[in-house]
Amino acid sequence: MELANWISILMALIAVATAVVTYAVFRSATDPTVIVYAQPDLQRQSIINLIVENIGRGAAHGVYFQPSRPLPTNAFSINIPKDMPDQMQSGPIACGIPFLAPGQRLSITWGQYGGLYKYLGDEAIRIDTFCYRAHSKSLFSKKLKASSTLDIRMFETSESAEHGYGPNLVKELKAINLTLKSIDRQLQKRLQAPLV
Known part of the structure; x- marks a missing residue:
């Protein structure tokens, strides 16, 4: 067999191996x-x-x-x-x-x-x-x-770290508490202020 025939067979084997590897990669990706x-x-x-x-x-x-x-x-x-x-x-x-x-x-x-x-x-x-x-x-x-x-x-x-509704509810209640305290202070100031 001539060298050209051996090269043709080798190239055909490389092409088949490449197709098999490409198909395997495609299947694993899909x-x-x-x-x-x-x-x-x-x-x-x-x-x-x-x-x-x-x-x-x-x-x-x-x-x-x-x-x-x-x-x-x-x-x-x-x-x-x-x-x-x-x-x-x-x-x-x-x-x-x-x-x-x-x-x-x-x-x-x-x-x-x-x-x-x-x-x-x-x-x-x-x-x-x-x-x-x-x-x-x-x-x-x-x-x-x-x-x-x-x-x-x-x-x-x-x-079991606290996530979700519990901690968020606590934060919201603390914020409401601060707001109510601020309103209470403002009301106290107005009540203590002399009437004009």
């Missing part, structure tokens, strides 16, 4: 990626929410979850309770999600530290999330997978 994580609720002190979020750039279709063990639900107790919280039997994690748009997130009220720790203990839960691209209806549609880890111990020493 595929959905659905993750699950816990996050403190900034509006309700001491509440921890379970968040399901599509952090990918594509819409997810037929989303379902496979946790390494069942998740708790309504685990409300700041201190570790005597009774074990119930297992999650309903909601997006238990029943799946038909469609999740890019950037869309669902927030599930999960519980408080004590109740969640009673159920989860020192063992983290791994959640495998499976979905399909939104417009892949063919027989050869690729199932996409992402994994998340839930470990309640990360909230053990974190304080």
Whole structure:
């Protein structure tokens, strides 16, 4: 074989490899990626929410979850309770999600530290999330997978900072109090002033 033929074969292989890499980069930039994580609720002190979020750039279709063990639900107790919280039997994690748009997130009220720790203990839960691209209806549609880890111990020493309505209400009440004191001082001055 001549050198020109070898160069042609090499160039064809480079072109195929470039096309495969380009396609892989394109797919990774447009595929959905659905993750699950816990996050403190900034509006309700001491509440921890379970968040399901599509952090990918594509819409997810037929989303379902496979946790390494069942998740708790309504685990409300700041201190570790005597009774074990119930297992999650309903909601997006238990029943799946038909469609999740890019950037869309669902927030599930999960519980408080004590109740969640009673159920989860020192063992983290791994959640495998499976979905399909939104417009892949063919027989050869690729199932996409992402994994998340839930470990309640990360909230053990974190304080529930006051955010939301409570602190804003306190600030507003303090401002009203200052205004009322100023009005009271003005009235006192007028009452004490001699009548002309």
